[in-house]
Amino acid sequence: MDGPAIRTEALSKRYGSVDALCDLSLEVSAGEVVGFLGPNGAGKTTTIRLLLGLARPTAGRAEIFGLDVARRTVEAHRRVAYVPGEANLWPSLTGAETLHLLGRVHGRIDAAYRDTLIDRFALDPSKKIRTYSKGNRQKVLLIAALMARADLLLLDEPTSGLDPLMEQAFRDSVREAREGGQAVFLSSHILSEVEALCDRVAILRSGRLVEYGTLESLRHLSALTVEILFDTAPPDLSAVPGAAHVVVDGYRVRLQISGPIEPLIQALAGSGVRELLSREPSLEELFLAHYGPGIGAAAPADLQNVAPMPSASRS
Amino acid sequence: MTYSGIAAEPRHLTVVARRPGAVVGRQAARRAVRSGAMWGVVFALFVIVQTHAYTATYPTQAARNQLLSAYGTNLGLNALLGRAGAINTVAGFVAWRFLGILGVFGVLWGLLTSTRLMRGEEDAGRYELLQTGATTRRRAAAQSLAGLGAGLCALFVVTALGVVVTGRGGSVGFAVGQSLYFAVTLVSGAAVFLAVGAFSSQLAATRRQAATLGGVAFAVCFAVRMVADSDASLRWMVWLSPLGWIEQSRPLTDPDPLALLPVLVLISALLAGTLYLAGIRDVGAATLPSRDSSRPRLALLSGPFGLAARLIRPVAAGWLLGVAAYAALLGSVAESSVHDSTGSSAVQQGLGRLGGHGSEVRAYLGLTFLLVALLAALIAAGQITAIREEEGSGRLESLIVRPVSRIRWLVERLALAALVVTAAGIVSGLGVWAGSAGQRGAPGLGPLLAAGLNTVPPALVLLGVGACAFAAWPRHAAAAVYGYLAWSFLIEFTGAIVRTNHWLMDTSVFFHMLPAPATGVNWTGAAMLTGLGLLSGLCGAVLLNRRDLYGD
Numbered sequence: 001m002d003g004p005a006i007r008t009e010a011l012s013k014r015y016g017s018v019d020a021l022c023d024l025s026l027e028v029s030a031g032e033v034v035g036f037l038g039p040n041g042a043g044k045t046t047t048i049r050l051l052l053g054l055a056r057p058t059a060g061r062a063e064i065f066g067l068d069v070a071r072r073t074v075e076a077h078r079r080v081a082y083v084p085g086e087a088n089l090w091p092s093l094t095g096a097e098t099l100h101l102l103g104r105v106h107g108r109i110d111a112a113y114r115d116t117l118i119d120r121f122a123l124d125p126s127k128k129i130r131t132y133s134k135g136n137r138q139k140v141l142l143i144a145a146l147m148a149r150a151d152l153l154l155l156d157e158p159t160s161g162l163d164p165l166m167e168q169a170f171r172d173s174v175r176e177a178r179e180g181g182q183a184v185f186l187s188s189h190i191l192s193e194v195e196a197l198c199d200r201v202a203i204l205r206s207g208r209l210v211e212y213g214t215l216e217s218l219r220h221l222s223a224l225t226v227e228i229l230f231d232t233a234p235p236d237l238s239a240v241p242g243a244a245h246v247v248v249d250g251y252r253v254r255l256q257i258s259g260p261i262e263p264l265i266q267a268l269a270g271s272g273v274r275e276l277l278s279r280e281p282s283l284e285e286l287f288l289a290h291y292g293p294g295i296g297a298a299a300p301a302d303l304q305n306v307a308p309m310p311s312a313s314r315s
Numbered sequence: 316m317t318y319s320g321i322a323a324e325p326r327h328l329t330v331v332a333r334r335p336g337a338v339v340g341r342q343a344a345r346r347a348v349r350s351g352a353m354w355g356v357v358f359a360l361f362v363i364v365q366t367h368a369y370t371a372t373y374p375t376q377a378a379r380n381q382l383l384s385a386y387g388t389n390l391g392l393n394a395l396l397g398r399a400g401a402i403n404t405v406a407g408f409v410a411w412r413f414l415g416i417l418g419v420f421g422v423l424w425g426l427l428t429s430t431r432l433m434r435g436e437e438d439a440g441r442y443e444l445l446q447t448g449a450t451t452r453r454r455a456a457a458q459s460l461a462g463l464g465a466g467l468c469a470l471f472v473v474t475a476l477g478v479v480v481t482g483r484g485g486s487v488g489f490a491v492g493q494s495l496y497f498a499v500t501l502v503s504g505a506a507v508f509l510a511v512g513a514f515s516s517q518l519a520a521t522r523r524q525a526a527t528l529g530g531v532a533f534a535v536c537f538a539v540r541m542v543a544d545s546d547a548s549l550r551w552m553v554w555l556s557p558l559g560w561i562e563q564s565r566p567l568t569d570p571d572p573l574a575l576l577p578v579l580v581l582i583s584a585l586l587a588g589t590l591y592l593a594g595i596r597d598v599g600a601a602t603l604p605s606r607d608s609s610r611p612r613l614a615l616l617s618g619p620f621g622l623a624a625r626l627i628r629p630v631a632a633g634w635l636l637g638v639a640a641y642a643a644l645l646g647s648v649a650e651s652s653v654h655d656s657t658g659s660s661a662v663q664q665g666l667g668r669l670g671g672h673g674s675e676v677r678a679y680l681g682l683t684f685l686l687v688a689l690l691a692a693l694i695a696a697g698q699i700t701a702i703r704e705e706e707g708s709g710r711l712e713s714l715i716v717r718p719v720s721r722i723r724w725l726v727e728r729l730a731l732a733a734l735v736v737t738a739a740g741i742v743s744g745l746g747v748w749a750g751s752a753g754q755r756g757a758p759g760l761g762p763l764l765a766a767g768l769n770t771v772p773p774a775l776v777l778l779g780v781g782a783c784a785f786a787a788w789p790r791h792a793a794a795a796v797y798g799y800l801a802w803s804f805l806i807e808f809t810g811a812i813v814r815t816n817h818w819l820m821d822t823s824v825f826f827h828m829l830p831a832p833a834t835g836v837n838w839t840g841a842a843m844l845t846g847l848g849l850l851s852g853l854c855g856a857v858l859l860n861r862r863d864l865y866g867d
Contacts, residue, residue, distance in 0.1 A: 088709030
């Protein structure tokens with residue numbers, strides 16, 4: 001029996017008086033990569049634990065390839081590989097022993113691909129788990145999941161602890177999985193990772209699904225954070241269409257701009273702009289902008305210079 | 316538009332800790348005090364109940380003298396619990412019984428608490444986080460030791476309260492000073508092994524290794540003390556063991572506080588060594604050499620059962636060696652232990668609950684195997700703790716997110732534990748046989764193997780009960796299983812000497828075990844106990860399949 005890689009119907013989980021997940025209904029097709037986004041405590045991990053049968057739903061149901069997870073857990077697990085956000089492994093085993101064990105438990109692996117992954121992720125499998133860094137332990141779990149060539153990969157913040165090079169190796173591996181027809185359900189806080197890999201994105205907030213669609217359909221959520229340094233007193237930009245949360249700090253102005261940036265560029269013409277920095281908002285800012293109380297406190301730490309103005313020089 | 320000044324606003328910092336360097340100590344103290352106070356309550360209750368039971372059961376001096384003639388010369392009991400020289404007085408009985416039993420509980424508490432709060436915290440990475448505060452490695456270790464000291468104080472205060480309350484009873488009559496001195500000796504073993512655990516935490520690479528090192532130290536100390544108490548010609552050996560020093564302090568009967576001086580010296584040396592090693596080693600590293608890499612050994616790693624077998628192999632080997640050595644030692648003194656009391660009707664009366672009808676050697680061995688049953692039950696309880704640790708640490712998830720059912724996992728895990736327990740029963744029979752071979756009245760290999768196997772069913776019941784507790788209250792599984800074991804142990808040992816309500820006796824996992832080889836093995840009863848254990852284990856597996864998984 002085959003069905004969608006994942007199908008949930010009104011899936012709900014309550015812990016005491018707290019609704020960790022409410023009426024989640026979504027479907028993930030075979031061969032599709034879906035990003036699962038949300039702030040801490042939104043219910044992402046709860047959802048994945050329900051999909052794996054590690055937790056029992058308070059209401060609703062979850063299916064993996066048409067198999068009811070609550071009733072046919074082992075059959076469902078034959079088609080799933082999972083990477084948790086925290087790598088808890090047996091400290092006295094080596095990396096090679098752990099991979100061997102997890103492969104035997106799963107029942108089938110692609111040994112050649114395992115060796116490729118070990119090289120790709122630069123893992124020394126002769127070391128004991130207790131000597132690995134967090135990132136290296138995460139690599140063991142990633143390799144164990146990927147080498148199984150499972151029909152569905154459930155990844156719960158799988159790149160936490162990985163360096164940028166390994167992040168790239170992870171993206172290559174997910175692309176390979178998609179090309180091989182595997183479905184991937186990727187829970188992540190890293191918006192760029194989700195944007196680079198996912199066909200569709202689901203956004204969860206306070207246990208409820210607030211958005212689910214392709215990236216294109218979610219573009220309307222995005223707003224840019226723009227920071228401008230002027231040579232002279234800055235003009236009033238609060239009337240620019242799409243501008244919000246305008247903060248003036250001497251000759252420096254910071255604002256959020258939704259929609260096209262062209263009206264802002266026009267408003268800045270002839271205003272003595274020395275420097276213009278912009279960046280996409282973080283995931284948290286997106287939530288705050290569209291579902292929360294404002295983003296005036298956004299930190300400018302990782303601004304990128306994406307549009308150097310003519311005659312402007314960076315200091 | 317919103318305008319803000321160019322200068323950054325001044326930061327207002329609030330003092331939240333006057334001595335931030337003491338955070339490590341406070342963390343350790345909070346947990347140690349809670350644990351120490353809890354065990355103090357157990358100690359105090361044990362003292363109150365057992366002392367009352369003694370005075371009620373042996374109200375006359377004649378009855379107490381009879382008790383002395385039954386047990387005072389029993390070398391097996393002397394070896395196990397220390398010299399029972401004056402148990403015909405309340406003071407003598409209290410000192411002998413409680414130092415022998417609670418002293419060992421205190422040692423286990425000290426060892427497990429210090430390795431948990433020192434090496435265990437380091438393993439979990441929490442210690443490293445605290446070390447980044449306003450402290451140094453050595454100062455943080457000192458803080459941890461201070462926290463452990465607070466836990467020891469809690470154990471002492473609550474225990475002392477119980478002893479003082481007991482001592483004020485009309486039929487007891489201990490002075491407050493006597494009671495306090497006795498409480499000091501009661502917790503001295505705990506103090507020594509708190510320090511041993513702290514020191515081994517600096518040597519070992521993991522908490523398990525640290526606890527094993529401390530366990531070996533305890534086994535050596537206990538064995539030396541046992542030998543010293545078994546044979547008058549070897550009495551000098553009592554000064555080679557810290558447990559012997561504590562015994563020599565002779566609280567309540569013939570106090571010799573100077574005997575505690577070496578205890579203080581040893582503790583000081585261990586604490587100094589702990590601080591020295593903490594200062595010179597890296598956080599998270601071991602002082603003893605440890606292998607960080609190795610060639611893969613894949614023989615057992617074919618599934619959850621093989622994995623569990625590999626993980627418990629060192630612990631199981633340690634237990635089996637310990638049980639075999641213990642059984643051989645008690646077997647070797649079987650004949651001499653009953654020699655002094657041969658012909659005493661009090662022996663048969665005292666062991667009456669055991670129901671033995673054979674020779675005194677067989678009756679003595681019946682008691683020996685009762686203690687083997689306790690060890691087997693301890694193995695079972697330890698396995699329940701290990702099972703819960705697999706879940707609590709999150710490692711279980713790595714297995715059961717693959718095609719492994721929870722029922723299969725737990726059943727296999729329990730089966731492995733049952734195998735270890737059964738092996739312990741067999742090696743105990745072999746050990747007693749090897750120790751007692753050639754002695755007059757000693758049974759042959761067959762009856763002793765049967766007696767060893769007879770100790771297994773109570774452990775299987777405990778395993779089953781523990782599995783149910785694990786499935787129903789995972790975070791309290793260890794407390795439940797050790798609590799039930801402690802209850803059974805206290806009930807059994809209380810009932811063996813003083814009269815106890817039959818319904819209470821029924822609740823002990825040991826009560827339905829016949830004392831082979833003093834009697835034959837009741838195979839039907841053993842099969843029923845085994846069946847009860849299996850059924851409880853299956854219930855646990857089914858319950859586990861119906862609940863969420865929980866981390867620590």
